[in-house]
Amino acid sequence: MENKTSQEHVHVLIIGSGPAGYTAAIYAARANLKPVLYQGIQPGGQLTITTEVENYPGYPEGIQGPEMMVDFEKQASRMGADIRYGMATAVDFSSQPYKVEIDEEKTITADAIIIATGASAKWLGLPSEQRLNGSGVSACAVCDGFFFRGKEAAIVGAGDTAAEEALYLSKICSNVHMLVRRHEMRASKVMQDRVLKTSNIMVYWNTETLEVTGENKVDGVRILNTQTKEEKTIPVSAFFVAIGHQPNSGIFASKLEMDDQGYIKTVPGSTRTSVEGVFACGDVQDKIYRQAVTAAGSGCMAALDAERYLSAKGH
Numbered sequence: 001m002e003n004k005t006s007q008e009h010v011h012v013l014i015i016g017s018g019p020a021g022y023t024a025a026i027y028a029a030r031a032n033l034k035p036v037l038y039q040g041i042q043p044g045g046q047l048t049i050t051t052e053v054e055n056y057p058g059y060p061e062g063i064q065g066p067e068m069m070v071d072f073e074k075q076a077s078r079m080g081a082d083i084r085y086g087m088a089t090a091v092d093f094s095s096q097p098y099k100v101e102i103d104e105e106k107t108i109t110a111d112a113i114i115i116a117t118g119a120s121a122k123w124l125g126l127p128s129e130q131r132l133n134g135s136g137v138s139a140c141a142v143c144d145g146f147f148f149r150g151k152e153a154a155i156v157g158a159g160d161t162a163a164e165e166a167l168y169l170s171k172i173c174s175n176v177h178m179l180v181r182r183h184e185m186r187a188s189k190v191m192q193d194r195v196l197k198t199s200n201i202m203v204y205w206n207t208e209t210l211e212v213t214g215e216n217k218v219d220g221v222r223i224l225n226t227q228t229k230e231e232k233t234i235p236v237s238a239f240f241v242a243i244g245h246q247p248n249s250g251i252f253a254s255k256l257e258m259d260d261q262g263y264i265k266t267v268p269g270s271t272r273t274s275v276e277g278v279f280a281c282g283d284v285q286d287k288i289y290r291q292a293v294t295a296a297g298s299g300c301m302a303a304l305d306a307e308r309y310l311s312a313k314g315h
């Protein structure tokens, strides 16, 4: 990483602005750690592309995802966190104080760093999928399944997430049409068995999604059987994409220990990474739960871990 002309030192630097980052900022600010938070390219993170959130405790009437993230930001600001628009573009953890480059033009050094860069859902890349996103197309069955109670739904994917979400949807929707691109599933055997034994989940093998149909909201999905070459449209009100997530950890590659999918490894029961003084919270280190409330919880843990680390260091 090059040394930039514009430099600044901060006590605690938080990278990322979803529930994890903002919660870390609230706790760090209240502990007088003077956190500076860089929001990244999508301030508010994944919740800014969902509609209603009904499973975050404390909002009895539910709340719109983007509005909730504005509330998180306001609360962090009110506690004294310095929230800035900007993207971390490179890091150097080889010596302390650690360096983080922002927008390829400024270098920040920090006594402790909290990474909360989240993950992004993978999409099929169909124009219709993008056009109807939020109008029946979703990448989170746990978030949005409820809105399709008693309706027909399709889900694409064949891993553990797709299996888990198909089972979740089968309890809410009338039927779940599960679109699997090969002749077998990648999900664990136990999950596959559960899916195959559930009477209202229909599995379509060797199936490619050609298009999600509907004018302003989803009304069907056009599919192709890649073996028989037969094309057909299944009428559905919802189309869920569950083909995996991509942790936003690219700039930390070879700087921090990660698993083979790029999730940052943390010491169990903590947010400590393989580099002392660098903590990770939220979806960038969690491929199992991935909920706003669990991300917020781990953001709190990261701030407490950072506080303990700094006080042990005498900072």
Ligand code: NDP
Binding pocket: 123, 124, 156, 157, 158, 159, 160, 161, 162, 164, 180, 181, 182, 185, 186, 187, 242, 243, 244, 245, 287, 288
């Ligand atoms: P995975 O990468 O395991 O699976 C992705 C699935 O999506 C695969 O079946 C893949 O098909 C399919 N897929 C990818 N691209 C496309 C496409 N363009 N069109 C159609 N299908 C596509 O992701 P998951 O999110 O399911 O799981 C990630 C990790 O998290 C895994 O290690 C999983 O075991 C773990 N996990 C564990 C859970 C638990 O223990 N409770 C719950 C959820 C996840 P193909 O098989 O053909 O490549």
